[in-house]
Amino acid sequence: MHAVTNIQKFSIHDGDGIRTTVFFKGCHLRCAWCHNPETQRFTIEMQTDTDKCTGCGRCVERCPNGAISLQRIERPRGAGKQGTETVPVAVTDRSKCTVCGKCVNACVGNYRTVVGKEYPVKELVRICLQDQMFYEDSGGGVTLSGGEVMAIDNDYLLTLVKMLDREGVDVTIDTCGEAPWENFQAILPYVHTWLYDVKVMDNDLHRQYMGLGNERILENLVRLSDSGARIYIRIPTIPEVNGTPEAMGEIIAFLKENHIDPPQINLLPYHKTGSHKYRKLGRPYPGEDLTVPTNEQMEAFVRQFNEAGYRNVRIGG
């Protein structure tokens, strides 16, 4: 079994048609711009919304480990209001928290959640098949994403894709590529499309912003392409990292050099919507200094790819 953070029905930005996207928990990269930080760690963890907490104290009473206490903190005022306020809210000492979930049921406003739930593979397949009717009319299916789905237990993943394949469900894998090649090889026959993230060719920048180098990622991409896989290339676009004509040019050169000709390329403009999630997890947001690319920049990158001979280039998922 492996923890899943979310099963998103009617997902239309993660592959073709109407899909169900399963977000697995855990990833070896630490991309500074990651807007799903709750999927980074492999372990189940506690998420608390201190911006909305009313400080009622019910969770404090229920916590068997004494991990929660009411503390006065400064936070932004409510919707439509300016400035900050200093009020008592439930603060969780994560060193004492065992993620038992008792506080979740106590929370009247649903401000506390346990992130990550383990599903026996049969149960996950059952949920993935619930929207089969919608996949068939729209040309959709199931997208396995994360986190990094290729980094989870490979036996579990193989069983999952085999079972989906047996039901005639189109499986798409959304990956950053940072996983052993054997994992790719094993599930290759059961995967219809790969959504493959490519970030930046400059390995120093890659290490700086993602915590790991890009050697294995690029190698896997080439091997996948060489084995005839259907690959959509997805490029998160951040001015500080790869949002320059030069960096994009290097990506194009790499694709050309390795004869990778994806039927679709998605340029995903960086957005700041993930920052509040870091606060809920009690972590600092590492993307504070990153900037959002302008529409003009994004359109220029599309033209750059078009001029290099790539026709189906889209902004967004």
Next chain:
Amino acid sequence: MEERGMNERIRKLRKLSQETPVHIDLERAKIETEVYKEWEDKVSLPVLRALVLKEYFSKKTLYLGEGELIVGEKGCDPQASPTFPELCCHTVEDMHIMNDREVVNYKTTEQDIKDQEEIIIPFWKGKSTRDKILADMTDEWKDAYAAGMFTEFMEQRGPGHTCGGKNVFIKGYAEYKEEIQAAIDALDFMTDPEAFDKQEELKAMLIDCDAVMILGERYQKLIRETAAKETDPVRKAELEQMAANLDVVPAHKPQTFWQAIQLYWFTHLAVTTELNPWDAFSPGRLDQHLNPYYEKDVEDGILDDYKALELLECLWVKFNNQPAPVKVGVTLKESGTYTDFANINTGGIKEDGTNGVNNVSYLILDCMDEMRLVQPNSNVQISRKTPAKFLKRACEISRKGWGQPAFYNTDELVQELLNAGKTLLDARQGGSSGCVETGSWGNEAYILTGYLNIPKIFQLTLYNGFDPVSGKQIGLQTGDATEFKTYDELWNAFTKQLVHMVDIKIRGNNVIERIFANYMPAPCLSIVTNDCIKNGKDYNAGGARYNTKYIQGVGIGTITDCLSAIKYNVFDNQNFTMAELLQAMDDNYVGHEDIFNMVANKSPKYGNDDDYADDIMKDVFALYRDTVTGRPIMNGGQYHVDMLPTTCHIYFGEVIGATANGRLAHKPVSEGISPEKFADTHGPTAVIKSCAKMDHMSTGGTLLNQKFTPDAVKGEVGLENMASLIRSYFAMDGHHIQFNVFDKNVLLDAQIHPDDHKDLIVRVAGYSDYFRNLDKELQDEIINRTAQEFA
């Protein structure tokens, strides 16, 4: 206000229609009173009713608007609303209320009030069907009605709301007369004990045919006179053509597209002025009925798409000129709108089962897109055979966010009708009219009788039949709920309460049905409905080929979540006791935040494709359906169920305290078969899956609202996904789906600055309305319907 319309003429007509205040028109009531004074007790009732229409159409003020191509109004002018004192005689206080109320008001002059007081009330007081009905209901019916257990459609309106069949477009009234005369000639006075009654009914139909032809004749003369004086040669030629059209219709079969529309409009006026059949009257498959005329005219070179569209837009204005007759009291609450629920069906299939989409279908879509009016309500029927182009064009209009067209599943409708005993041919010629209710057009009297407050019936169960809101024992004593040891005990008690309440409702219905059969025949509607002429029997007395009555179940989402919350928390997990829950409900959950949290946030809910809750929905639905379906109606035929609310879910919510699902006291209950507000958290596919678990084919219609923000359906991909959702829901036998597409902020702003958003139309239930015309609670309700964001 935005000006719309394909050209200057339409823009002017539409503007006048939109900007003229809705006003009371007593001309009809006064003429009717004179006719009753002169003829009552001298002629039979059907004849008396027909004489009213004939006299009105002979004397009524005619309206010929500047630039009009289609003529005829119910009252003196656009937005005039004739009254029907024979159904409901308004008091002076009613007249003041309808004039003064903030929304859905009807302007009433001092003279109107004087006339009402001096002419109408003295004659009609105590004589209206409303008086008769209230006098004949039992005390338990009255208590239940007052407590808001159900509503009664015929309390101040007549049965109606059907659609015309093919006849309405291919027969003139002189031809109907021949048919009626032949039926009179064939009467068997030697052995048929009903021969005399049949003769009187058929005589009334003959008089009504004359009435419609008299109206045509009067218009023909007025238009010729106007043409003679007209100095603009273009308008003069138009008027001459209009007069020439009236030489043919309504007396004879139309020869052109234009004449066919004018003929329909006269029939529409006649049916809806003879009585006030709630949900007006509708043209059925307008595209298919008009297409032969369209094709012939195009071939003859006298019509092109521009002209055809212009005539359709003129017809649209005509529909919009007719506000629903004024409602008061509970009836206003169940249906708080000017909309008279004429409903245009487009697409679907032909009699032979093949795809029915034609050129006129696309013109009708263009017309609704351009006109953007709440009336007529328009919908599309989608079958497996419907071309993707048509579906996507309809989606393109729907995603603009004003609620039309709604989408109906032709293949499923046919199955519903077959299940209810129609022939295959009659089933294919059927669909929805008014709101979502199903019937075989031109062949059937399918009467909605009222909404049933299912969550409140469950509430009575929890209080041993007592209603804490009205303070009365309304239901049976089925036991103290705190003593129930199992979920089954609770369920059995609920079953008894539901059957009891349906019994009360149907007993009342059966009396009301006979009151209409005996006192309020509708000969004009009978002329155009098969087989009333053949049977010599009125539409309101069971003369139609098929007769069906519906009771509309409201609040399936709310009651499902109530049962689910109790099963989950009280019986399965012992999170708290029934007594603790009831105490929390009594206190509207104040001071019981933990219990509220469990029932509102942490219990399985309908609308998430979760079988725990959805299985309960299936049980409630099956119980309701089996309690109602198949019961005999007094005019022959059977009862069936519908699942639609109009605006009744607001009223029904007002009369219920806090419920076990965490819904606070007096808040609306769920509408149609949509989930309770905020209950669905897994997106539109999960909602659709949950809703599809209901056996739609065994109903006479269900209603599902889906709300999207514009962002969610943008671009070609958004359109394709929308079309896919519809196809998939229909593949799962869903009956109907409609979309509200807008940003929540737009609505919030419209609440604060209504004048800046005068044009904002939202889908309410089976219809659209101006947001500014809705009361605050309904506005809140629409804002709060869960906005389905795309991932």
